[in-house]
Amino acid sequence: MVKRLALITGGTSGIGLGAARKLAPSCDLALAYAGNHERAEKARQEFEALGVHAEIFARPLGSYEDAGELLEQVKSSYKRSPDILVNSAGSIHDGFFMTTDFAHHEKIIREHLVVTMALCHLTVKGMYGNKFGRIVNLSSISGSYAKRGQTSYAAAKAAITGFTKTLALEVAHRGITVNAVAPGLIATPMTEGIMQFLEKDPKRTIKKVVPAGYAGTTEDVGSLIAFLCSDEARYITGALMVIDGGRSLGDPGS
Numbered sequence: 001m002v003k004r005l006a007l008i009t010g011g012t013s014g015i016g017l018g019a020a021r022k023l024a025p026s027c028d029l030a031l032a033y034a035g036n037h038e039r040a041e042k043a044r045q046e047f048e049a050l051g052v053h054a055e056i057f058a059r060p061l062g063s064y065e066d067a068g069e070l071l072e073q074v075k076s077s078y079k080r081s082p083d084i085l086v087n088s089a090g091s092i093h094d095g096f097f098m099t100t101d102f103a104h105h106e107k108i109i110r111e112h113l114v115v116t117m118a119l120c121h122l123t124v125k126g127m128y129g130n131k132f133g134r135i136v137n138l139s140s141i142s143g144s145y146a147k148r149g150q151t152s153y154a155a156a157k158a159a160i161t162g163f164t165k166t167l168a169l170e171v172a173h174r175g176i177t178v179n180a181v182a183p184g185l186i187a188t189p190m191t192e193g194i195m196q197f198l199e200k201d202p203k204r205t206i207k208k209v210v211p212a213g214y215a216g217t218t219e220d221v222g223s224l225i226a227f228l229c230s231d232e233a234r235y236i237t238g239a240l241m242v243i244d245g246g247r248s249l250g251d252p253g254s
């Protein structure tokens, strides 16, 4: 039987890699990344050792054109369109709104929001024809739970939620589900600096800021994403799944 094809942007690191590991038993994998070839090759070899068909695609994403080129590369390798799309690519660079160059904010919006919308636009037609599709877009609790220095990141992540719900509504009748996942603090290369910072500040240790008392893992988020991509999750669409150990509920107190 032909396995489903999952295109995972940011699939070579952190949450994207966590999702790839959980999807690997049932899917062929197209793992896209920006430029860290060493990390990507390591991921490819991990899947190869398990007998999983996984290919890596280096493509910094910042526009519709970039997304189109990535998809062409994937289609030319696999001779088919993705059945599953996980939009997990993106970086984070905090900066106060007033004092940060506007180009920085535009870059964040393009990288997180425009690229997510572009890849949905480019892949959903194939899913529509096949009467099956699973799309998971990475939002963040930062989209609703404000943090200094994250204006553009928050704008992009909040917009991803609205976009996800509306696209879900438009394509639900063709067996396509579109959901958003909003993680809190998850231990990945992206958050290494934040975790070290929190551990050094006695007033703001992870135990104090996360009600569960610890940072989430890529396995936690990967499991959720894989479930949303499964047949069992066919009736879940347009949802924003918060996965944050209670971080956005309020102050855990002492």
Ligand SMILES: NC(=O)c1ccc[n+]([C@@H]2O[C@H](COP(=O)([O-])OP(=O)(O)OC[C@H]3O[C@@H](n4cnc5c(N)ncnc54)[C@H](OP(=O)(O)O)[C@@H]3O)[C@@H](O)[C@H]2O)c1
Residues within 6 Å of the ligand: 009, 010, 011, 012, 013, 014, 015, 016, 032, 033, 034, 035, 036, 037, 039, 059, 060, 061, 062, 087, 088, 089, 090, 091, 092, 111, 112, 138, 139, 140, 141, 182, 183, 184, 185, 186, 187, 188, 189, 190, 191
């Ligand atoms: N970690 C958290 O606590 C957390 C919380 C909420 C939301 N999120 C969201 O979850 C997603 C994944 O985050 P993560 O923590 O897993 O990050 P990560 O470990 O830093 O991995 C990011 C992945 O995205 C790729 N990437 C980054 N910028 C790209 C670009 N412009 N074009 C193409 N690929 C790009 C990276 O490729 P290279 O390795 O080649 O650079 C890497 O594969 C992001 O959307 C993030 O906003 C994360």
